[in-house]
Every structure is written in C-alpha cells, then in structure tokens.
Amino acid sequence: RRTRRPKSPLAEVPGPESDHWLKGNFGRIFQDGWYYNLQLAEKYGGVVKVHALLGAEQLYVSDPLALHYVVVKEQHIYTETDMFIMANKLIFGDGLISTLGEQHKKQRKMLNPVFSLANMRDLLPIIQPIADKLSGIFLEQIPDGDSKEINVLPWMSRGALEYICQAALGYSFNVLDPTRTSAYAEAIQKLAPSGLRLIFIRPFVPLFLCTIKSPSLRNQFAERFPLKAFQDMRSVVEALDKGSRRIFREKKTRMLNSGELRASWVEVEGSKRSGVPVQGKEEGERDLGDRMRGRDIMSIMLRANMSSEESERLSDEELLGQMSTIIFAGFETTSTAISRILYILASKPEVQAKLRSEIRKAKQRYANTQAGWEEVGIGYDELMAIPYLDAVVRETLRVYPPTSLLSRTCRQDTTLPLAYPITSSSGVTLTSVAVPAGTSVIMSLLAANHNKQVWGPDADEWRPERWLTESGERVMFSEGDGEEDGEGRVKYPGVYASMMTFLGGGRACIGFKFAEMEIKQVITTFLSRMHFSLPYETDSHGNKKSITWKMNGLQVPVVDPPFGDGVTAQVPLIVRRVKQEDFVA
Ligand code: HEM
Numbered sequence: 198r199r200t201r202r203p204k205s206p207l208a209e210v211p212g213p214e215s216d217h218w219l220k221g222n223f224g225r226i227f228q229d230g231w232y233y234n235l236q237l238a239e240k241y242g243g244v245v246k247v248h249a250l251l252g253a254e255q256l257y258v259s260d261p262l263a264l265h266y267v268v269v270k271e272q273h274i275y276t277e278t279d280m281f282i283m284a285n286k287l288i289f290g291d292g293l294i295s296t297l298g299e300q301h302k303k304q305r306k307m308l309n310p311v312f313s314l315a316n317m318r319d320l321l322p323i324i325q326p327i328a329d330k331l332s333g334i335f336l337e338q339i340p341d342g343d344s345k346e347i348n349v350l351p352w353m354s355r356g357a358l359e360y361i362c363q364a365a366l367g368y369s370f371n372v373l374d375p376t377r378t379s380a381y382a383e384a385i386q387k388l389a390p391s392g393l394r395l396i397f398i399r400p401f402v403p404l405f406l407c408t409i410k411s412p413s414l415r416n417q418f419a420e421r422f423p424l425k426a427f428q429d430m431r432s433v434v435e436a437l438d439k440g441s442r443r444i445f446r447e448k449k450t451r452m453l454n455s456g457e458l459r460a461s462w463v464e465v466e467g468s469k470r471s472g473v474p475v476q477g478k479e480e481g482e483r484d485l486g487d488r489m490r491g492r493d494i495m496s497i498m499l500r501a502n503m504s505s506e507e508s509e510r511l512s513d514e515e516l517l518g519q520m521s522t523i524i525f526a527g528f529e530t531t532s533t534a535i536s537r538i539l540y541i542l543a544s545k546p547e548v549q550a551k552l553r554s555e556i557r558k559a560k561q562r563y564a565n566t567q568a569g570w571e572e573v574g575i576g577y578d579e580l581m582a583i584p585y586l587d588a589v590v591r592e593t594l595r596v597y598p599p600t601s602l603l604s605r606t607c608r609q610d611t612t613l614p615l616a617y618p619i620t621s622s623s624g625v626t627l628t629s630v631a632v633p634a635g636t637s638v639i640m641s642l643l644a645a646n647h648n649k650q651v652w653g654p655d656a657d658e659w660r661p662e663r664w665l666t667e668s669g670e671r672v673m674f675s676e677g678d679g680e681e682d683g684e685g686r687v688k689y690p691g692v693y694a695s696m697m698t699f700l701g702g703g704r705a706c707i708g709f710k711f712a713e714m715e716i717k718q719v720i721t722t723f724l725s726r727m728h729f730s731l732p733y734e735t736d737s738h739g740n741k742k743s744i745t746w747k748m749n750g751l752q753v754p755v756v757d758p759p760f761g762d763g764v765t766a767q768v769p770l771i772v773r774r775v776k777q778e779d780f781v782a
Pocket residue numbers: 293294305361522523524526527528530531534598599600603698699700703704705706707708709711712
C-alpha cells in the first residue's frame with residue numbers, strides 16, 4: 198500500500214521549483230545571483246519558499262513587517278545559525294558575532310556607547326591622515342598632466358583595514374605599505390579568502406570541533422586534519438589570536454601604567470584557545486598611543502568596562518573577542534562600498550562633477566577660504582551635512598548593499614505577519630505565514646532595499662535625488678516599526694535611513710556610523726584631488742574593457758573576458774588629477 202508523503206509545513210508558501218537535487222536554488226541565489234534574487238521577490242512577494250542544499254525548504258524574506266518580526270519583535274526566536282556561531286567562536290573567540298541571547302545583549306549594552314556620535318567626532322581628525330596618505334599614493338603613480346589606470350579595490354581594502362585598525366586599536370599595521378604589513382594585518386586580509394576555500398566543509402568542521410571540549414585535544418585534532426585549506430585557515434586563526442592577545446596586553450599595560458585602569462585587573466595570559474604564547478611587537482606595527490590619547494575603540498571599551506557594575510562587566514576573553522571581530526566586520530564591507538561609489542562616479546561624470554563642486558563649497562565654507570581647499574580636513578558635523586554626498590552614499594548603500602543575504606534559524610513555532618499580502622501556491626491570499634521551529638530564514642537585504650512597494654516603481658534605479666527635497670535639503674528617515682507611515686507605506690526596521698543594509702534590531706551593525714564617516718571622508722578626500730573615469734581600452738574586435746559586479750552573497754567586481762578572467766575581484770579605473778573643467782559651472 199502506498200503511503201502519502203506528509204505535506205510540507207511550508208507547502209502553501211509560493212516559490213520556485215528546485216533547480217538541482219543537491220544545490221536546490223542556492224546555485225542561482227548565491228552565484229552571480231543579482232537578477233535572480235530581485236526577481237524572486239518580485240515574482241512571489243515578501244516571503245518566498247526556496248530550496249536549499251539537498252532539497253531542504255527555507256524561507257526567503259524581504260517583506261518589511263516580516264523583517265520587523267525577525268530582527269526586532271521576535272529576534273529571540275530567530276537566532277543566528279549554529280554553524281555561524283560555532284565557526285565565529287573558533288575564529289574570533291567570544292566576540293559579538295559569536296554570542297547569543299543574554300551574553301550578546303550584555304556585550305551590546307557595553308559596546309553601543311563606544312560607537313556613539315561623540316566618539317566618532319573625536320576619531321575623525323585622528324584617522325583623516327589615512328585618506329591623505331592613500332590619495333598621495335594614488336597621485337604619486339600618476340604622471341604629470343596624464344592619467345593612469347589603477348585597480349582601486351586593493352587600495353580601498355588596505356585603506357579600510359588601516360582605518361579600522363587605527364580607530365579600533367590605536368595601532369598602525371603599515372597596511373598601506375604592502376612590503377611591511379604585519380602578520381596580524383595579513384591574517385585579517387586572508388581570513389575571508391581562506392574561509393571561502395573551505396566553503397564545502399565549513400558547515401561540518403566547526404560543528405565537529407566544537408563538540409571536542411578540551412582545547413588541547415581540539416588543537417591536536419586540528420593540527421592533524423589532512424586538508425591544506427583547513428591548515429591555512431588554522432594558521433590565519435592562530436596569527437589573529439596571537440596578535441590580538443599581544444595588542445590587548447600592551448594596551449592594558451599602558452593603561453595600568455597611566456593609572457587609567459586599576460591594577461587589580463588580571464593580566465591576559467597565553468591563548469586559552471590555541472595555547473599560543475603571547476609575544477613582543479612584530480615587524481610593521483606601530484603603537485599610536487600618544488597620538489590617539491585613549492580615543493581608540495579598544496581603550497574606550499576598556500574604560501567603559503572598568504566603570505561598569507560588576508555584573509555587567511565583560512571578561513577579558515570577551516573583550517579580546519571583540520578586537521578581531523570589529524576589525525574583520527568593519528573592513529571588507531566598507532572597502533566594497535567605497536569602491537562601488539568610485540565606480541558609479543566614474544560611470545556618471547555629471548554626478549561626479551556635482552558632488553565635487555559641493556565638496557569644494559563645504560570645505561571652503563569650513564576653512565573660510567577659497568584657496569587650498571583641496572587639503573582641508575572637514576569636521577564631523579560638516580562632513581555629515583553635505584546633502585548631495587549624503588544622498589550619493591545612501592543611494593549606493595541602498596541599491597548595492599555590500600552584504601546582501603543573511604541567515605537565521607527559527608527556534609520555535611511562530612507566525613510571520615506580512616505588510617504586503619502574497620498569493621499562496623494554491624491561489625489564496627496570505628497575510629501571514631506559519632513558520633515551524635527549525636525553519637531556516639534567509640533575510641534578503643538586497644530584495645528589501647529594492648522593494649517597489651516601499652521605495653517606489655523606480656526602486657531599482659540609482660537615483661540620489663530620492664534622498665533630497667526639491668530645494669536640495671536632506672530628507673531624514675527614521676527606523677520603521679512595521680507600521681504604515683502617513684503615506685501608506687511600511688518602512689523597514691533598518692538602523693540606517695530605514696534601509697536594511699546595516700540590518701536593524703539587537704544585532705544591527707554596531708559600526709554603521711563609523712562606516713558612514715569613513716566612506717564620506719575617503720570620498721571627499723579623493724574627489725578633491727582626483728578625477729575618475731571608466732577604462733576605455735578596446736581590443737581589435739571592438740570589445741570594451743568592462744567591469745561586472747557579481748553578487749555571490751557579497752558583492753564581487755570582476756573584469757569581463759577578454760580583458761579579465763571574470764573571477765578575480767578588481768575595479769580598474771582611469772585616474773588623473775582634478776582640472777578646472779571637473780566642476781559644475
Ligand atoms: C558599509 C559597511 C558595513 C556594512 C554594509 C555592514 C553591515 C553589517 C550587517 C548587515 C550586520 C549584521 C550581520 C548579521 O547579523 O549577521 C553587521 C554587523 C556588525 N558590524 Fe557591520 N557593516 C559595515 C561596517 C562595519 C564597521 C565599519 C564596523 C566596525 C567599526 C562593523 C562592525 C560590525 C559588528 C561588530 C557587527 C556584529 C554586531 C552584532 O552581532 O551585535 N561593521 N554589519
């Protein structure tokens with residue numbers, strides 16, 4: 198007798214057929230999936246059923262009310278996947294991206310004020326010289342009166358790493374001089390590529406390693422694991438751990454000596470995780486202690502921790518865990534965003550000229566002089582208040598979110614309400630979807646930022662003017678709470694301009710103000726001195742050199758064949774010094 202297969206609990210949720218028995222729809226979602234992702238939400242609506250590896254069903258969510266439930270209202274139900282937490286624990290220790298529930302809440306409570314506006318204001322003049330130095334490196338390469346093709350991506354990446362290391366640790370790792378970069382900075386740079394090489398075993402190794410409770414046994418197993426990609430990753434993690442412990446110890450010692458910390462604090466010893474002893478300073482590193490005067494994120498965090506109530510204080514291991522976490526989270530995302538803005542400006546000369554003219558006006562006003570404005574380092578409030586710059590940055594982060602997809606696991610049976618009803622697979626209108634415990638949920642930041650019901654019919658278009666009033670003033674947007682606004686639209690619960698790029702709720706990006714400041718500062722410095730255009734090379738068949746931004750979960754810009762291999766991340770732009778004609782009349 199044939200038994201009927203039990204009906205899937207997500208049977209009524211509309212979605213595409215599986216593309217492949219093994220990969221489900223993931224091949225199309227995660228590999229060059231820009232149009233596929235946008236089309237999924239447009240065709241089926243704000244909650245879609247997709248097929249994951251081996252046919253498992255998952256929800257693909259972009260509806261604003263549903264996302265409000267996932268990241269705010271029921272965030273305790275939708276937690277990070279086990280694999281994400283375990284892998285991060287092994288790599289970073291007990292930092293923000295490796296902890297859940299009360300421990301995570303406690304860490305956020307201590308860390309949120311560290312990223313306050315006042316602290317950002319203080320940090321800006323300290324990190325200003327990095328953009329100056331970076332633009333100097335560009336200018337040195339350009340012959341007088343001429344232009345040069347420069348791959349801006351690795352430079353923006355090095356610049357962003359130097360920015361975050363100086364701001365977070367008060368250390369320079371000489372990242373702008375590739376011949377003298379330190380082992381710690383190199384490890385941070387290698388982390389994402391090493392992780393990618395482990396993509397197929399990644400789900401299993403952390404789960405297995407975390408089941409070995411003894412650190413020494415775990416190390417013995419890890420040392421013998423017969424896979425080169427794994428051993429490379431192990432060296433990277435070891436270098437990170439070694440570097441962060443050493444820097445942490447130096448910082449604490451300095452603060453103890455200056456009386457900023459109480460001597461009763463216990464010194465951090467060799468790594469509990471890797472057993473690696475803490476060693477002295479490495480080649481290529483410079484402690485900027487005197488210049489920073491305790492304004493770096495780590496020092497602020499140590500002071501805040503010391504003055505907290507005993508019950509709210511973080512342990513040394515937790516403080517240590519934040520170091521590489523903040524640096525890793527804050528570097529590739531920001532450099533992708535800056536490279537994308539430069540690319541857009543290179544392809545829209547009229548926007549570039551308008552933006553440069555606004556920057557000139559703001560700098561001249563700030564310095565109260567017409568001459569030498571190019572070199573002026575503008576203050577935090579004035580930088581944030583340049584309307585067209587703000588609109589260009591917001592619109593780029595909306596249309597092209599550096600992180601496009603995030604996963605959560607639903608931990609108990611619940612219901613996801615929808616702001617915009619969808620049509621079920623049997624043709625019924627659904628205003629909510631039942632979500633069984635154990636369901637994986639993909640949050641599509643990309644589809645949310647392109648939702649035509651929220652952003653209007655031109656949502657896919659890059660149009661900075663949408664962030665400006667008719668008279669060119671900034672339109673302020675606050676976080677949405679899943680309710681309709683006065684115009685009948687439901688805003689997203691995002692922390693930044695009600696878009697989802699930096700997420701919302703208790704696990705929103707803690708560094709978004711820092712990222713915004715850095716992006717704006719690099720762009721103003723670069724546009725003041727340089728002009729950018731797209732490569733104009735053509736081959737004998739008339740093919741033009743062109744750049745495609747692939748969407749593989751993260752944004753990856755590549756040069757299309759025959760000029761490039763279509764795989765290696767790069768953004769080659771033609772750069773020259775600014776001329777009089779590069780401004781609007
Ligand atoms: C354009 C640049 C950036 C983008 C698009 C971005 C985006 C995000 C997103 C989407 C998340 C949520 C991840 C998740 O829940 O899985 C996140 C978390 C985080 N970001 Fe950013 N980020 C950027 C820059 C930065 C910077 C500059 C820093 C540090 C200064 C930073 C530090 C963090 C940290 C520590 C978290 C984890 C927060 C937590 O779990 O409580 N990010 N970011």
